Amino acid sequence: MTSPGRRGLGQFYPVLLRHFGQQHWWPAETRWEVVVGAILTQNTAWTNVEKAILNLRRAGALSAPAMEALAEEELARLIRPSGYYNQKAKKLKAFLRFLRLRHGGSLRRMFRIETQQLRRELLAINGIGEETADSILLYGGGHAIFVVDAYTRRILDRHELISAQAPYGEIQQLFQREIPPQAPVYNEFHALLVQVGKHHCLKAAPQCAGCPLEPFPHRESQGVNDGPQRT
DNA sequence: TGCCAGGCCGGGT
DNA sequence: ACCCGGCATGGC
Numbered sequence: 001m002t003s004p005g006r007r008g009l010g011q012f013y014p015v016l017l018r019h020f021g022q023q024h025w026w027p028a029e030t031r032w033e034v035v036v037g038a039i040l041t042q043n044t045a046w047t048n049v050e051k052a053i054l055n056l057r058r059a060g061a062l063s064a065p066a067m068e069a070l071a072e073e074e075l076a077r078l079i080r081p082s083g084y085y086n087q088k089a090k091k092l093k094a095f096l097r098f099l100r101l102r103h104g105g106s107l108r109r110m111f112r113i114e115t116q117q118l119r120r121e122l123l124a125i126n127g128i129g130e131e132t133a134d135s136i137l138l139y140g141g142g143h144a145i146f147v148v149d150a151y152t153r154r155i156l157d158r159h160e161l162i163s164a165q166a167p168y169g170e171i172q173q174l175f176q177r178e179i180p181p182q183a184p185v186y187n188e189f190h191a192l193l194v195q196v197g198k199h200h201c202l203k204a205a206p207q208c209a210g211c212p213l214e215p216f217p218h219r220e221s222q223g224v225n226d227g228p229q230r231t
Numbered sequence: 232t233g234c235c236a237g238g239c240c241g242g243g244t
Numbered sequence: 245a246c247c248c249g250g251c252a253t254g255g256c
Contacts, residue, residue, distance in 0.1 A: 085253080198237090
């Protein structure tokens, strides 16, 4: 009978889907935009990324060749609203160089590489860590790999399914063991977790009331101790 | 006003 | 193998 996860997890998905509906992620027009967005959204609110992408579009720089033609300083200026703009301009340039040298500048060719092999290649690029690599793989290339982000960590920690300090790979494997590897499902599931995270399981306050996952076992506070004693 | 947001890197222990 | 400081903007 294969118990569905230790508790929840597998059961979260249908509940969230029913509550929020399809998310239609990643919010981008093209696969190249997915790559750009994945880098720009590192530790940054998506609304700021939207401003940066709008700047790029208005400058006609929202394609790989056009972006690569820009001076790094000019690219940094355009993506300024997304924060860390000097770092991120460098990262975009690093990805562009990788794409051109290693895959002839073609995302279609790049995404034909086997999942784990391509993942290693992406991680070797300076500025691409695990979450960014997996976002590109899943949302850009349709590879069946689960994306773990801060929301995912917080939600699983809140439900005591795994420690928030657990290594990325452990959390990822938890999902990939429980959920059969289908990209559309991984895509939707992660998008739904972000949706939950935006309204509940906040860093500052729990906000458990009204959460669709409220029926599942969880703790209200996030401290190691149970928060302030109520005496 | 301070805290937060869909991380990652490099240097130090 | 961890831990930390740095990177930066815009919204509430």
